[in-house]
Amino acid sequence: MIKAKDVSHSYNKDIALKNINLEIKKGEFISIVGKSGSGKSTLLSILSTLLKPISGEVFFENINSKNIKDIDSFRQKNIGFIFQFHYLINYLNIKENIQIANEKATLQEIEKLLDLLEIKSIINKYPNEISGGQRQRAAIARALINKPKIIFADEPTGNLDSKNSKNIFKIFKKLSKKGTTIIVATHDLNLASKTDKTYEVNDGQL
Numbered sequence: 001m002i003k004a005k006d007v008s009h010s011y012n013k014d015i016a017l018k019n020i021n022l023e024i025k026k027g028e029f030i031s032i033v034g035k036s037g038s039g040k041s042t043l044l045s046i047l048s049t050l051l052k053p054i055s056g057e058v059f060f061e062n063i064n065s066k067n068i069k070d071i072d073s074f075r076q077k078n079i080g081f082i083f084q085f086h087y088l089i090n091y092l093n094i095k096e097n098i099q100i101a102n103e104k105a106t107l108q109e110i111e112k113l114l115d116l117l118e119i120k121s122i123i124n125k126y127p128n129e130i131s132g133g134q135r136q137r138a139a140i141a142r143a144l145i146n147k148p149k150i151i152f153a154d155e156p157t158g159n160l161d162s163k164n165s166k167n168i169f170k171i172f173k174k175l176s177k178k179g180t181t182i183i184v185a186t187h188d189l190n191l192a193s194k195t196d197k198t199y200e201v202n203d204g205q206l
């Protein structure tokens with residue numbers, strides 16, 4: 001489903017990634033670990049096509065990411081993003097925050113998703129009225145409303161305690177069992193051990 005071929009990247013003259021080769025299959029739940037500055041976020045940004053590598057290629061179902069038009073449309077339809085900070089909009093309630101990602105989403109679809117994430121009761125609450133774990137789950141709901149085939153999550157539990165972090169990984173596991181491909185960068189080796197496969201980035205090498 002996702003393939004990286006000889007991917008290297010540098011910022012100015014600093015090499016961030018060296019010759020990465022990687023293949024991720026449909027429905028796999030993958031973690032990327034490594035110490036701070038090792039290149040996890042850079043790899044995630046390149047794999048998700050948000051960042052163009054200096055050299056090498058990334059493919060999604062055989063679409064080369066160099067094919068900007070096709071890849072933009074693929075990204076829009078098929079990829080969901082979750083970040084360390086939730087980026088919910090404070091003056092919108094949770095339902096409205098989710099509708100921002102998909103204005104055609106029905107109340108029934110939103111409720112079903114919130115039910116899956118066990119936060120149905122907060123649908124009319126505002127981000128500053130709920131807990132950090134609930135906010136992150138709401139951000140996951142927003143990423144899921146378009147039914148993405150692939151989810152990229154960069155340190156999604158970075159702001160959460162261990163109980164909430166474990167819950168988020170349980171949700172990812174559930175989604176991957178239903179066929180969603182999930183790629184998570186984390187510094188938490190315990191959480192990484194819950195995924196199907198873990199890759200370590202060390203000084204830009206996999």
Ligand SMILES: Nc1ncnc2c1ncn2[C@@H]1O[C@H](COP(=O)(O)OP(=O)(O)OP(=O)(O)O)[C@@H](O)[C@H]1O
Pocket residue numbers: 011012014015016034035036037038039040041042043187
């Ligand atoms: N926008 C940028 N400009 C210049 N250098 C950058 C930029 N982003 C990352 N780097 C450098 O690239 C290397 C890899 O950074 P990256 O953010 O991918 O690591 P990381 O493993 O995600 O780190 P962390 O766990 O701290 O988020 C580091 O040396 C970093 O300083």
